[in-house]
Amino acid sequence: MCGIAGIIYRNGDEPHPIGRDMTLMLQSMKHRGPDSTGYALYGPPGDSVIMRCTFADANDPRDFDFHDRLGRHQREVQSRLRALGATISNVEEETDYACRITLEYDGDLKDLTDRVEDVAGCEVLSLGHSLEIIKDLGDAEEVSAQYDLGGFTGTHAIGHVRMATESDVDISGAHPYWAYPFADVAVVHNGQLTNYFQWKRRLERSVHRFQSECDSEIIAVYLAEKMSEGASLEDSMRASLEELDGVFTYIAVTGDALGVAKDEMAAKPLVLYEGEDLVALASEEIAIRAVVDREIETWDPYEGQVLVWQR
Amino acid sequence: MAAVGESRITYDARGLAEPDEVVPGISEIDGERAVFDAADLTTRGINLELRSLLYEQGVTDVTVRNPKARHSLGVGILTRCRITFEGSLGYFGCGLIDGPEIHIKGRVGWSACENMMSGVVVIESNAGSLTGAALRGGDLVVKGQVGARSGIDQKGGTIIVLGSAGSMTGFMMQRGRQILCGDVGHGLGDSMYDGTIYVGGKVRSLGIDCVPGEWTEADTEFVERKFRIYGLGDPPELQKFVCGKKLYNYDKLEPAERKLVL
Numbered sequence: 001m002c003g004i005a006g007i008i009y010r011n012g013d014e015p016h017p018i019g020r021d022m023t024l025m026l027q028s029m030k031h032r033g034p035d036s037t038g039y040a041l042y043g044p045p046g047d048s049v050i051m052r053c054t055f056a057d058a059n060d061p062r063d064f065d066f067h068d069r070l071g072r073h074q075r076e077v078q079s080r081l082r083a084l085g086a087t088i089s090n091v092e093e094e095t096d097y098a099c100r101i102t103l104e105y106d107g108d109l110k111d112l113t114d115r116v117e118d119v120a121g122c123e124v125l126s127l128g129h130s131l132e133i134i135k136d137l138g139d140a141e142e143v144s145a146q147y148d149l150g151g152f153t154g155t156h157a158i159g160h161v162r163m164a165t166e167s168d169v170d171i172s173g174a175h176p177y178w179a180y181p182f183a184d185v186a187v188v189h190n191g192q193l194t195n196y197f198q199w200k201r202r203l204e205r206s207v208h209r210f211q212s213e214c215d216s217e218i219i220a221v222y223l224a225e226k227m228s229e230g231a232s233l234e235d236s237m238r239a240s241l242e243e244l245d246g247v248f249t250y251i252a253v254t255g256d257a258l259g260v261a262k263d264e265m266a267a268k269p270l271v272l273y274e275g276e277d278l279v280a281l282a283s284e285e286i287a288i289r290a291v292v293d294r295e296i297e298t299w300d301p302y303e304g305q306v307l308v309w310q311r
Numbered sequence: 312m313a314a315v316g317e318s319r320i321t322y323d324a325r326g327l328a329e330p331d332e333v334v335p336g337i338s339e340i341d342g343e344r345a346v347f348d349a350a351d352l353t354t355r356g357i358n359l360e361l362r363s364l365l366y367e368q369g370v371t372d373v374t375v376r377n378p379k380a381r382h383s384l385g386v387g388i389l390t391r392c393r394i395t396f397e398g399s400l401g402y403f404g405c406g407l408i409d410g411p412e413i414h415i416k417g418r419v420g421w422s423a424c425e426n427m428m429s430g431v432v433v434i435e436s437n438a439g440s441l442t443g444a445a446l447r448g449g450d451l452v453v454k455g456q457v458g459a460r461s462g463i464d465q466k467g468g469t470i471i472v473l474g475s476a477g478s479m480t481g482f483m484m485q486r487g488r489q490i491l492c493g494d495v496g497h498g499l500g501d502s503m504y505d506g507t508i509y510v511g512g513k514v515r516s517l518g519i520d521c522v523p524g525e526w527t528e529a530d531t532e533f534v535e536r537k538f539r540i541y542g543l544g545d546p547p548e549l550q551k552f553v554c555g556k557k558l559y560n561y562d563k564l565e566p567a568e569r570k571l572v573l
Contacts, residue, residue, distance in 0.1 A: 031320075264497075266440060266459040266477055269421055285380040285420055286401050295398050298418050299437045300458040303478045303496060 001163045002190040003032030004175075004270075005282040006251040007291065008156035008258040008311050015044055016278075019144065019152025022159045024290040025282055026140035032283060033161035036174040037143045038135030040186035040253060043154040045130040048089060049105050049183070052125040053077070053116065056097040057170045058137045070097060076119045081105075084112055094147050098125075100132070110181035114209070123172055123211055128184035130154070130255055135174040155311050156258050158251045160188040172212040179224035180209060184255040187223065189216035190268045190283060191248035199244070219250050234308045237261045241304055251281065259308035266303035273298045279309045320353070329355040334363045338373075345370045349384075350377035357384055365392050380420070385413060391430075402439070405432055421458070424451050427468065433541065440477065443470045446487060452541050459496065462489050465506060471537060479518065481508050490534060492547050503554045509534060511547035524553035 005025040009016045022039055043050075055070045078088055078101075086105035093099045105112065113124050126133035136143045140161065144150055160175035167173045179185035193199075196215040199222060204210070208221045219240065226236035237252060237259050247267035251260050260281060262270060271285045273296050280288045285298055301307060323330035332355040338347040345364050349357045357375065364370040365388065372393040378384055382401035385394055389409045396404075399417030409428035414435075421439040424432050429448040440458030443451045448468045456474030460482055467487045475493030484503040494512035501518025508521070509530070530551060538546045 264478075269439065271420065271439070284382075284401060285399060285418065286382070289380045289399075295417055297436060298399070299456060300439050300477075303459055 001032045002175075003029035003161040003283040003287070004158070004188045004190045004249065004251055005029065005160075005280075005287050006156070006158040006188075006253070006258055006260070007278060007280045008309050009278045010309070010311060011277060012311065013044060013155065015153035016155065017152075018042070018154045018157040019149035021291045022157045023140045023144040023149060025280075025287040026159045026161050028287045028290040029161050029282065029284055030139045033163035034139060035164045035169045036135060036137045036162045036171070037140045038133065038160045038162070038174045038176050038188070039143070039149060039157060040126070040131060040133045040159070040176040040178075040188070041149070041152050041154055041157045042130045042184075042253070042255065043132060043152065045255060047104070047129070048102050049086075049109075049127060049129060050132055051101045051103065051116075051127050052098070052132055052134065053101070054098045054123050054125060054171055055121050057172075058095075058097070059170070060097075067096060070121075073119050073121055074099065077101075077116050077122060080115050080119065081112070084115060086112070095136075098136070098147075108181075109183055113181050117209075124178070124180075125171075126178040126186065127181075128178075128255070131178070131184040131186060131253075133176055133178055133186060135160075135171055135176070137169065137171070137174075156253060158186065158188050158253050158258070160190075166192060166215050167213040173214045175214075175216055177211075177214075177217045177220035179220040179227075180211075182224045182227065185220070185224060185227070185253070187216070187220040187250055187252045189219055189248055189250040191246060191250070191263070193218055193244055193246040193248065195245040215246075216250075219244065219248070219252070223252055233257055233259050234306060237306045237308070241306065249283075257308055257310050259306065260301065261306045262301050262303060264304050266300075270301055271298050272301055272307075329353050332356050332359060334359045336360070336363070338364055338370075340364070340368065340370060343370055344372040344374075346374045346376065348376045349381075350379065354381050354383055357381070358386065361385060361388065361394070365390055378417075380418075382420070385411075399436070408432075418455070427451065429468075437474070438472075443468070446470065450537070450541075452543075456493065462487070465489070469537060471541070471543070473543065475512060478515075481506070481521075482518070484508070488533070490537065490546070490549070492549075500552050500554070502558060504558075505554055508552040509549040510552065511549050514550075514552075517552065520555045520558045521552050522555040524551040526551050 086103040090102040175188045176186040193215040199218045223236045249268040249270045272281045338345040374395045378398045380399045380401045383403045385405045387407045391410045393412045395414045400419045402420040404419045404423045406425040411430045413432045418436040419438045422441045425444045433452045437455035438453045438457045442457045442461045445464045446468045452471045459477030460479045463482045465484045465487045470489045472491045476495045478496035479498045481500040484506045488507045490509045492511040497516045498518040500521030534546045
């Protein structure tokens with residue numbers, strides 16, 4: 001089933017409590033997907049690059065040298081980053097298997113990701129100047145507490161609660177997906193894609209890599225491919241309605257915009273609230289009411305619609 | 312605003328939500344009228360309170376404040392009464408009802424009034440997809456727009472929509488009427504068996520076996536009467552669509568059987 005949510009504040013760079021907002025929205029939709037929860041949060045944009053990566057899964061067996069091994073892998077990642085000319089200014093270890101690295105780097109992000117992901121067990125969840133993807137098993141409150149998201153402030157965010165149908169319950173199968181190798185682009189999706197393998201083969205031939213077996217990852221990489229050819233977010237999303245097959249409602253975000261697309265069948269729900277100060281959208285109105293606590297005018301976008309908002 | 316983790320839903324071993332809920336008993340009752348604030352109640356608490364008022368305490372007019380877009384409110388009410396929701400409902404609102412007159416002063420989510428048998432539901436704002444699915448009787452009035460597949464499998468009753476409607480409206484409709492004042496999406500009345508759909512705006516495309524019908528005096532009388540009852544003003548210029556009856560092939564043989572006979 002899965003539940004998706006998005007929120008974007010409409011007044012520039014001013015910070016808002018998006019970590020708390022998204023937790024409230026996702027927790028109220030826990031019944032749509034109790035397996036895992038994910039966030040893509042946009043903090044204040046800066047010059048540094050923020051990398052979120054994991055070295056193991058929450059439910060991986062803890063063998064006797066688990067922590068030593070993860071420590072070794074993390075040091076290896078840091079040494080590879082330095083070898084590529086990046087300056088590491090901060091490393092935060094939020095769990096024993098996930099970390100957030102802040103670095104100064106102006107080279108090619110694809111090189112950086114490929115080099116880092118070559119380390120055993122390492123997966124780059126997100127890379128960008130403001131984007132941070134946090135995903136783990138459990139409901140929104142558990143993930144929020146584990147990664148201390150309650151105080152996260154920023155401009156816009158998307159989130160996902162997952163009921164796994166097409167692939168495993170693990171961190172790489174959880175949403176949101178980062179659009180490797182493009183900074184600050186992420187996607188959450190509710191639905192199934194039926195031409196997944198065609199697109200996967202096609203995109204792999206143009207040297208994109210896939211982290212997971214999850215069909216939703218196609219959307220992120222597809223949009224990245226389109227945008228790398230110079231298309232705007234909105235045009236890429238419109239093209240996806242023709243080229244991706246299946247049932248889907250997905251939300252895509254960039255550093256300054258948030259967009260939603262709904263397939264030709266309108267088979268997956270989405271409720272939309274456009275206020276003066278913010279736009280909130282979710283699979284169920286109950287999630288929007290978790291952050292806008294008053295009677296509001298909401299509506300369902302129609303089939304084949306693409307809507308994009310700038311912050 | 313509720314803090315994170317404040318109201319947790321409990322489940323029993325069978326997965327039944329809120330198994331130990333009791334009738335909250337918080338209504339202000341004045342003769343046959345009652346009012347209660349649902350802000351701090353669970354979904355099950357709200358429905359238990361409604362049932363207790365209507366079935367046990369002789370109340371016939373209930374106002375529910377702050378429904379806060381929760382799912383499955385006001386379902387399975389099988390008595391003549393009047394219910395007002397002062398706010399929006401979530402999914403499956405007012406499903407399986409038989410008899411009530413319900414006024415929703417907000418929006419409803421997917422599958423509102425599913426399988427309604429009789430009564431009246433008036434929704435002041437928009438409605439989601441699958442509105443009035445398998446409707447069997449009664450009147451459903453939506454003053455805003457509706458999503459896709461409204462009146463899917465409709466078996467009776469009337470659906471009136473003042474705004475636009477999405478794709479596959481009236482899909483597999485079997486009886487009853489729909490008055491859609493705005494534009495309509497793709498596949499209107501796809502595979503309908505019977506019934507009538509009136510459309511005021513543009514139709515993006517007709518579904519399989521849905522054809523324009525001939526307008527009669529009875530149609531004018533019907534539409535004007537419904538608009539008068541609900542105070543909707545003058546009806547717009549409407550087109551009529553009915554079933555072409557080309558898919559009526561129940562008496563035909565399967566291809567393999569035909570070979571045997573011929």
